[in-house]
Amino acid sequence: MIEAIVTDIEGTTSSLSFVKDVLFPYARAHLPDFVAEHCADPEVQALLDDANRLAGGQLDQAALIEQFIAWIDADQKITPLKSLQGLIWLDGYRNGDFTGHVYADAVRNLRAWHQRGLKLYVYSSGSVQAQKLLFGHSDFGDLTPLFSGYFDTRIGGKRETDSYRKIADELGLPAAQILFLSDIREELDAARAAGFATRWLVREQATDAGAEHLQAADFDAIRF
Numbered sequence: 354m355i356e357a358i359v360t361d362i363e364g365t366t367s368s369l370s371f372v373k374d375v376l377f378p379y380a381r382a383h384l385p386d387f388v389a390e391h392c393a394d395p396e397v398q399a400l401l402d403d404a405n406r407l408a409g410g411q412l413d414q415a416a417l418i419e420q421f422i423a424w425i426d427a428d429q430k431i432t433p434l435k436s437l438q439g440l441i442w443l444d445g446y447r448n449g450d451f452t453g454h455v456y457a458d459a460v461r462n463l464r465a466w467h468q469r470g471l472k473l474y475v476y477s478s479g480s481v482q483a484q485k486l487l488f489g490h491s492d493f494g495d496l497t498p499l500f501s502g503y504f505d506t507r508i509g510g511k512r513e514t515d516s517y518r519k520i521a522d523e524l525g526l527p528a529a530q531i532l533f534l535s536d537i538r539e540e541l542d543a544a545r546a547a548g549f550a551t552r553w554l555v556r557e558q559a560t561d562a563g564a565e566h567l568q569a570a571d572f573d574a575i576r577f
C-alpha cells in the first residue's frame with residue numbers, strides 16, 4: 354500500500370516550458386549582476402567556491418560567470434548552479450515577474466492525496482529553495498502546506514539508485530510503499546531499482562508500449 358508520494362517537478366507537476374523558457378532565461382539574464390552584487394555574501398561565496406572546484410580550476414569571477422552560463426545552456430544539474438539559480442529566482446517571484454507553473458490536474462490530485470493522509474514530497478534537480486519558491490508562489494497560491502519534505506541533488510543525482518535508497522531511509526518507509534512520479538525514464542529506472550513504485554508522466558511525449566513503468570497522461574490518470 355502506498356503511504357507516500359515523491360514527485361519530480363519539471364515535466365511532472367509543472368511544464369517543461371515554464372522551466373526552460375521562463376526560469377532558466379531569467380537566471381541567465383540576472384546571473385552576472387547577481388554574482389557581482391552578492392559575491393561577498395558567505396552563502397554565495399561558498400557556491401562560487403564549489404563551482405570553481407567542479408570546474409577544475411581557479412577561475413576568476415568573469416570566467417566563473419561564463420561557466421555558470423554554459424552550464425545553464427547545457428541544462429547541467431550542477432548542485433552549486435541549481436542553488437545559485439534558486440537565489441536569483443527569489444527576486445523574480447518576489448517582484449511578481451512570474452508565478453510557479455503547476456498543472457491544474459497536479460494541484461487537484463496533490464490536494465486529494467494530502468486529504469487522504471498520504472505524505473507528499475518533492476525530489477527535483479532544482480534546489481530545495483527553488484522548489485519551495487515554485488510551490489509557494491504558484492499559479493494556485495501557496496501549495497507548500499501540502500508537502501512534508503523536499504529533496505534535491507544534495508542527496509544524490511536523480512538517475513542514481515542510491516539517491517532513492519537514501520530518500521526511503523529519510524522517509525522511514527519501505528521503498529515499496531513510496532510512489533515516485535517523473536517524466537524521465539532513467540529517473541524512474543533508478544527509483545524502481547531501489548524498490549519504489551513508479552508512474553511515468555507522459556504529458557508532452559509519446560507513450561512507450563515497451564516501458565516497464567505504468568504511464569499516466571496526467572495526475573488524474575494515476576491510480577494506486
Ligand SMILES: CSCCC(=O)C(=O)COP(=O)(O)O
Pocket residue numbers: 361362363364372376430435438476477478479480483484487511
Ligand atoms: C525547482 S524549479 C526548477 C527546476 C529545475 O531547476 C530543474 O533543473 C528541473 O529539474 P527536475 O528534476 O524537476 O526535472
Ligand SMILES: [Mg+2]
Pocket residue numbers: 361362363364365535536537
Ligand atoms: Mg522532470
